[in-house]
Amino acid sequence: RLSLDYYSKTCPSFNKIMQETITNKQITSPTTAAGTLRLFFHDCLSNGCDGSILITSTAFNKAERDADINLSLPGDPFDLIVRAKTALELSCPNTVSCADIIAVAARDLVTMVGGPYYNVYLGRKDSRFSQASTIEGQLPKPNMDMSQIIDLFAARGFSIQEMVALSGAHTIGFSHCKEFSSNVGNDTQYNPRFAQALKQACSDYPNNPTLSVFNDIMTPNKFDNLYFQNLPKGLGVLKSDHGLYNDPRTKPFVELYAKDQNKFFQDFARALQKLSVYGIKIGRKGEIRRRCDAVN
Ligand code: HEM
Numbered sequence: 594r595l596s597l598d599y600y601s602k603t604c605p606s607f608n609k610i611m612q613e614t615i616t617n618k619q620i621t622s623p624t625t626a627a628g629t630l631r632l633f634f635h636d637c638l639s640n641g642c643d644g645s646i647l648i649t650s651t652a653f654n655k656a657e658r659d660a661d662i663n664l665s666l667p668g669d670p671f672d673l674i675v676r677a678k679t680a681l682e683l684s685c686p687n688t689v690s691c692a693d694i695i696a697v698a699a700r701d702l703v704t705m706v707g708g709p710y711y712n713v714y715l716g717r718k719d720s721r722f723s724q725a726s727t728i729e730g731q732l733p734k735p736n737m738d739m740s741q742i743i744d745l746f747a748a749r750g751f752s753i754q755e756m757v758a759l760s761g762a763h764t765i766g767f768s769h770c771k772e773f774s775s776n777v778g779n780d781t782q783y784n785p786r787f788a789q790a791l792k793q794a795c796s797d798y799p800n801n802p803t804l805s806v807f808n809d810i811m812t813p814n815k816f817d818n819l820y821f822q823n824l825p826k827g828l829g830v831l832k833s834d835h836g837l838y839n840d841p842r843t844k845p846f847v848e849l850y851a852k853d854q855n856k857f858f859q860d861f862a863r864a865l866q867k868l869s870v871y872g873i874k875i876g877r878k879g880e881i882r883r884r885c886d887a888v889n
C-alpha cells in the first residue's frame with residue numbers, strides 16, 4: 594500500500610535529494626515546471642501513473658513517448674527525472690521508483706511556481722512495458738468537443754468539476770502554434786485583438802514548427818487562477834480552453850474558479866492528488882526500474 598513515509602527507512606535522503614535536484618533544474622530551466630506537470634498528466638492518463646511515458650523506443654518497440662501526442666513534451670522534465678534517479682541510485686540503489694519521482698516532481702514544481710501543496714503518497718511501482726499504440730484515445734486533444742473531453746475524464750472516474758479544476762494547469766506553460774492555429778481565424782470565441790496577435794505570432798509556423806505561445810498570457814509562469822479569468826474575455830489559446838467557458842456544463846466552474854483562487858487551489862490539489870494514484874501498480878504488478886528510460 595502507498596504511504597507518505599514509504600522511503601523513510603529505505604532511503605532517508607529521498608526528500609532532500611528530490612528537493613535539491615528539482616530546485617536546481619527549475620532555476621536553470623524555468624519551463625521545467627509546466628513540462629513536468631504535463632508529463633505527469635500524460636503518464637497517469639496512459640495506463641496509470643507508472644512511469645510508462647519515460648521508456649525510450651527500441652528497434653523492436655515504439656514507446657509511448659514517441660506517440661504523436663507526446664512528441665511535443667519538452668526535454669527538460671525527462672532530464673529532471675534522469676538527474677533525480679541518478680542521484681537517488683547513488684544513495685539508495687534499487688529503491689525509488691520512477692513513477693514516484695515524477696509524482697513528487699510534479700507536486701514540488703506546482704508549489705514552486707506558486708500553486709498549492711498536497712500530499713503525495715508513495716510506493717508506486719514502474720511499468721514493465723510502454724507501447725505507443727496503446728495510448729490512442731487515452732489523452733484529450735484540443736479539437737475534441739466538450740462531450741468527448743468530459744467522457745474521457747468520466748471514464749477514469751473524474752467529474753466535470755474535477756476536469757475543469759485540472760485544466761487550470763494551463764495557467765502555466767506553452768502551446769505550439771499547430772495546436773490552435775486552424776481555429777483562430779474562424780472561431781468567434783477568440784477576442785479579436787488576441788486572435789490577431791496569435792496569428793501574427795504563428796504566421797511562420799508551417800516553416801517553423803517550434804513556434805509557440807503562452808497558455809496564460811497574463812501570468813504565464815505563475816500558478817494562479819488567471820487562466821480562468823482569461824476565458825470569459827476570449828483569451829484562451831486552445832479550442833478546448835474556450836470550450837470550458839462556452840459549455841453550460843463547465844461554465845459555472847470556470848466562473849467559480851475565476852472568482853475564487855482559494856477554491857481553485859483546493860480543488861486542483863485534491864484532483865491532482867486523485868490523479869496521482871490513478872491506475873498505479875503496486876507489489877508484483879510492477880518493478881523498481883534501474884534506469885527510468887528502460888525496463889529492467
Ligand atoms: C482538458 C483537456 C486538455 C487538453 C485538450 C489539453 C491539451 C494541451 C495541449 C494541446 C497543449 C500544448 C502542448 C504543446 O504544444 O507543447 C497543452 C499544454 C499543457 N497542458 Fe494540457 N490539455 C488538457 C488538460 C490538461 C491537464 C488536466 C493538465 C494537468 C493537470 C494539463 C497540463 C498542461 C501543461 C502544464 C501544459 C504546458 C506544457 C508546456 O509548457 O510544456 N493539461 N495541453
Ligand SMILES: [Ca+2]
Nearest residue numbers: 636639641645
Ligand atoms: Ca503511464
Ligand SMILES: [Ca+2]
Nearest residue numbers: 764809812815
Ligand atoms: Ca498563470
